[in-house]
Amino acid sequence: MSLVVTALLPRCLSRADAALYCGLTxxxxxxxxxxxxxxxxxxxxxxxxxxxxxxxxxxxSGLESAQDEDDPFERWRAAHARTS
Structure with a gap:
C-alpha cells in the first residue's frame, strides 16, 4: 500500500500567502x-x-464579465464595502 500525499491549499490565506498565491510581494x-x-x-x-x-x-484578466449583476463576488464586494 502506498501513501499519496497531496498539498492542501487552504481557502483562507494570510497576507503573505495571498501575495505568494498571486505571484507578488x-x-x-x-x-x-x-x-x-x-x-x-x-x-x-x-x-x-x-x-x-x-x-x-x-x-x-478578462476571463469573466464584470457586468453580471448576479455575480457572487460583486454581491460580496458591495456588502463588504458597506461594512468597511
Missing amino acids: PEGFDAWVRRGIVPSPISGTQRWDRKAIDVALDRA
Whole structure:
C-alpha cells in the first residue's frame, strides 16, 4: 500500500500567502488590494478568501464579465464595502 500525499491549499490565506498565491510581494499585494484588483480580507479577519481572489483575477484578466449583476463576488464586494 502506498501513501499519496497531496498539498492542501487552504481557502483562507494570510497576507503573505495571498501575495505568494498571486505571484507578488506582500507590498505588491497590498497595492493590488488598494487598487481593487483583488478583494480586501474577509471582514473582521486578516485572511483572504482564495476563491474571491480567483474570481477577481478572472475578471481583471478578462476571463469573466464584470457586468453580471448576479455575480457572487460583486454581491460580496458591495456588502463588504458597506461594512468597511
